Amino acid sequence: MAKDFSTRAENYSQWYNDVVKKADLAENSAVRGCMVIKPYGYAIWEKMHDALDKMFKETGHTNAYFPLFIPKSFFSREAHHVEGFAKECAVITHYRLKNDPNGGGVVVDPEAKLEEELIVRPTSETIIWDTYKNWIQSYRDLPILCNQWANVVRWEMRTRLFLRTAEFLWQEGHTAHATREEAIEETRKMLNVYADFAEKHMAMSVVRGVKSPNERFAGADDTYCIEALMQDGKALQAGTSHFLGQNFAKAFDVKFLNKENQLEYVWATSWGVSTRLIGALIMTHSDDNGLVLPPALAPIQVVIIPIYKSEEQLNQITEKVQPLIQKLKDKGISVKYDDDDSKRSGWKFNEYEVKGVPVRIAIGPRDLENNHAEVCRRDTLEKTNISLDTLDVEVEKLLAEIQQSLFDRTVKFREDNTRKADTWDEFVDILDNQAGFVYAHWDGTPETEELIKEKAKATIRCIPFNNPLEEGKCILTGKPSKQRVLFARAY
RNA sequence: CGGGGUGUGGCGCAGUUGGUAGCGCGCUACGUUCGGGACGUAGAGGCCGCAAGUUCGAGUCUUGUCACCCCGACCA
Numbered sequence: 001m002a003k004d005f006s007t008r009a010e011n012y013s014q015w016y017n018d019v020v021k022k023a024d025l026a027e028n029s030a031v032r033g034c035m036v037i038k039p040y041g042y043a044i045w046e047k048m049h050d051a052l053d054k055m056f057k058e059t060g061h062t063n064a065y066f067p068l069f070i071p072k073s074f075f076s077r078e079a080h081h082v083e084g085f086a087k088e089c090a091v092i093t094h095y096r097l098k099n100d101p102n103g104g105g106v107v108v109d110p111e112a113k114l115e116e117e118l119i120v121r122p123t124s125e126t127i128i129w130d131t132y133k134n135w136i137q138s139y140r141d142l143p144i145l146c147n148q149w150a151n152v153v154r155w156e157m158r159t160r161l162f163l164r165t166a167e168f169l170w171q172e173g174h175t176a177h178a179t180r181e182e183a184i185e186e187t188r189k190m191l192n193v194y195a196d197f198a199e200k201h202m203a204m205s206v207v208r209g210v211k212s213p214n215e216r217f218a219g220a221d222d223t224y225c226i227e228a229l230m231q232d233g234k235a236l237q238a239g240t241s242h243f244l245g246q247n248f249a250k251a252f253d254v255k256f257l258n259k260e261n262q263l264e265y266v267w268a269t270s271w272g273v274s275t276r277l278i279g280a281l282i283m284t285h286s287d288d289n290g291l292v293l294p295p296a297l298a299p300i301q302v303v304i305i306p307i308y309k310s311e312e313q314l315n316q317i318t319e320k321v322q323p324l325i326q327k328l329k330d331k332g333i334s335v336k337y338d339d340d341d342s343k344r345s346g347w348k349f350n351e352y353e354v355k356g357v358p359v360r361i362a363i364g365p366r367d368l369e370n371n372h373a374e375v376c377r378r379d380t381l382e383k384t385n386i387s388l389d390t391l392d393v394e395v396e397k398l399l400a401e402i403q404q405s406l407f408d409r410t411v412k413f414r415e416d417n418t419r420k421a422d423t424w425d426e427f428v429d430i431l432d433n434q435a436g437f438v439y440a441h442w443d444g445t446p447e448t449e450e451l452i453k454e455k456a457k458a459t460i461r462c463i464p465f466n467n468p469l470e471e472g473k474c475i476l477t478g479k480p481s482k483q484r485v486l487f488a489r490a491y
Numbered sequence: 492c493g494g495g496g497u498g499u500g501g502c503g504c505a506g507u508u509g510g511u512a513g514c515g516c517g518c519u520a521c522g523u524u525c526g527g528g529a530c531g532u533a534g535a536g537g538c539c540g541c542a543a544g545u546u547c548g549a550g551u552c553u554u555g556u557c558a559c560c561c562c563g564a565c566c567a
Contacts, residue, residue: 348528
């Protein structure tokens with residue numbers, strides 16, 4: 001076992017960085033705050049992309065692409081939106097370089113100054129609504145259900161691989177509707193798509209809810225979110241879906257003629273998830289031996305490692321394994337047969353363990369004699385011998401079981417780490433000594449929320465849907481409250 | 492932008508009171524190995540972040556500068 005690995009208990013954030021590096025997911029780049037997503041990490045993103053994209057198509061959405069650059073003036077149209085993003089925008093001011101007259105390589109050509117600066121998109125609402133304006137005249141043009149897969153830039157001061165980088169990959173859905181109700185329904189629908197994806201594909205339990213006004217997306221009337229709990233007890237926002245009301249329609253003057261021949265502003269939504277989900281995936285399942293991947297998102301679901309001394313032995317094993325590989329592939333399972341002779345089997349065991357491959361099958365001469373193989377599952381590290389005759393069926397079952405078991409574990413973890421606090425001392429005590437989610441009363445004012453954030457470093461993660469009403473007193477101010485809201489320290 | 496730290500082969504590091512650079516991993520070749528990160532032998536690989544200065548002589552001392560990392564303020 002690799003001893004150069006931090007454990008979660010020793011240093012959680014170091015452990016996270018180690019997993020990212022050892023599993024070969026990503027690395028820091030020459031550009032500050034930007035990461036290189038390596039092939040294995042990108043393969044996970046592709047699995048996420050494919051699954052989500054399918055879900056978007058099934059709910060009637062189509063993909064499109066809008067420009068990376070946004071004219072600066074577009075940004076100032078919607079007051080809250082600018083305020084929210086202004087501090088982290090990359091700005092393009094020039095369009096040409098020239099040779100340094102003083103001989104020091106190239107310099108920005110001062111002659112090539114843009115008349116209007118361009119912003120590298122931190123999100124695309126403005127450019128998209130400026131475009132939708134031309135697409136929409138009548139109720140017959142609605143709804144518009146578009147999604148785009150893109151990169152965005154937010155100039156963050158402190159970055160962490162996958163969790164927060166200056167540039168990241170994401171998808172952003174932008175929809176336009178004739179009625180408020182329809183837009184709200186869309187917002188909810190897409191949040192549920194995210195929650196389904198998190199639970200079924202990522203095997204990650206999430207809480208669905210509404211953000212408090214302070215935590216709302218800049219320019220939204222309401223922000224719905226899914227919140228997950230990481231192993232260190234900190235919460236992570238895993239996806240958001242925004243009801244934008246008519247804010248952007250008004251800012252960009254997007255009106256449609258309704259059936260009664262009256263002009264109305266269009267209703268909007270937007271929703272997104274990013275490569276941050278990979279960070280969530282890592283922190284949800286992985287252990288001190290490295291990455292643990294749910295089968296649904298594992299680039300390699302099953303690895304088969306031959307154990308042999310001679311070439312004849314390898315040939316015998318290969319011959320026996322070929323039909324098995326075919327059977328697994330026929331079931332849609334991604335299999336890797338690693339017969340690379342330059343690496344020893346023990347080395348491979350560790351390699352695939354660190355990389356989180358859900359199922360490992362080892363086959364050696366002894367197994368051939370007994371007509372079985374050693375099957376090891378990554379989540380529990382349990383090993384069993386399974387007959388070669390039923391191996392394909394058993395592996396398929398095992399993958400499903402691992403997927404389910406990982407999810408069940410996160411449900412239990414979330415439940416075990418969700419507590420109630422009735423007093424300020426209790427609240428702080430839980431956060432300091434146990435972490436996790438805390439349900440507590442809040443007087444409903446942004447000022448109090450801000451104060452709590454300042455004093456306890458915890459924020460309202462969300463007000464869960466179907467939250468039970470309950471009379472109580474705000475943990476900070478003692479003012480009356482009608483419901484508990486979900487607090488946590490967060491990423 | 493504050494506070495702390497680090498820059499030396501690809502990676503991780505050592506380098507004493509200044510004397511011309513070393514260790515581990517990895518890499519290459521050959522051989523022995525192969526059921527949980529093998530071992531031996533022989534190799535390759537470095538303007539010591541950059542720039543000035545002190546000195547007969549600087550990885551080491553001085554000054555400046557750049558970059559990166561960690562901890563805060565801001566955030567998906």
